[in-house]
């Protein structure tokens with residue numbers, strides 16, 4: 001067996017993050033790290049080191065699905081792993097994300113008042129007022145509620161597909177995963193152009 | 206001599222998640238430049254763990270002549 005490294009325990013961070021949001025929604029801001037770290041690693045490193053090594057969410061699904069046997073371990077249906085679905089989900093995710101940012105802006109501007117709720121699956125509004133203690137500006141809290149909604153929604157979707165298919169099924173359509181892979185492919189093909197070389201798919205080895 | 210089994214990745218459909226690399230006991234498969242997984246066929250012992258772990262089910266075990 002391979003020896004476990006410190007980064008094999010980052011699932012603890014992911015689980016703690018979700019729990020902290022129950023007590024104080026402002027912790028949701030920390031989740032921005034899960035957006036910037038993978039993107040920076042992809043843009044500057046040109047690889048998916050985040051997915052491949054550090055992502056605690058992937059580890060959490062792996063742990064629950066394999067060690068706790070909470071997964072049927074069946075093949076994922078073809079359409080869920082199709083490019084069309086993966087990119088479609090990425091675009092949908094982006095739209096919902098910008099809508100969330102716009103909501104934050106409206107609260108910042110004073111057009112809307114703060115809604116102390118977490119929206120699950122972009123539809124179900126769960127009251128979450130116990131987790132906000134009035135210690136931050138309303139827009140700061142609004143962003144936290146919105147961001148936590150994104151994180152909770154993706155966790156729920158991930159848990160459902162983990163149970164139905166293989167443990168890390170979420171990784172097939174995870175917007176961060178799709179985005180970082182796209183960046184890596186774009187980066188590689190651009191490097192190829194720079195060297196006046198045609199971008200060719202590496203032969204199967 | 207009996208045919209050996211080696212892992213083979215359908216690189217066009219690989220999502221580069223790295224679940225295979227984490228599952229491989231000898232580090233014979235890794236994600237290459239964040240794009241897709243590559244198997245080091247010289248080292249792969251054909252145990253099939255990567256095939257089981259791959260969430261996109263894009264790894265198949267292929268019989269090769271030893």
Ligand code: SF4
Pocket residue numbers: 038050051052055056057058170171172174175176177178222
């Ligand atoms: S695909 Fe998403 S959930 Fe999976 S390892 Fe990458 S960032 Fe984490």
Ligand code: SF4
Pocket residue numbers: 211212228229230231232233234244248249250251252253254255256
């Ligand atoms: S078949 Fe076994 S040895 Fe070969 S790459 Fe997969 S996990 Fe590694």
Ligand code: SF4
Pocket residue numbers: 214218219220221222223224225226236241242258259260261262263264
């Ligand atoms: S587990 Fe499957 S989808 Fe993920 S990197 Fe390996 S071959 Fe690709």
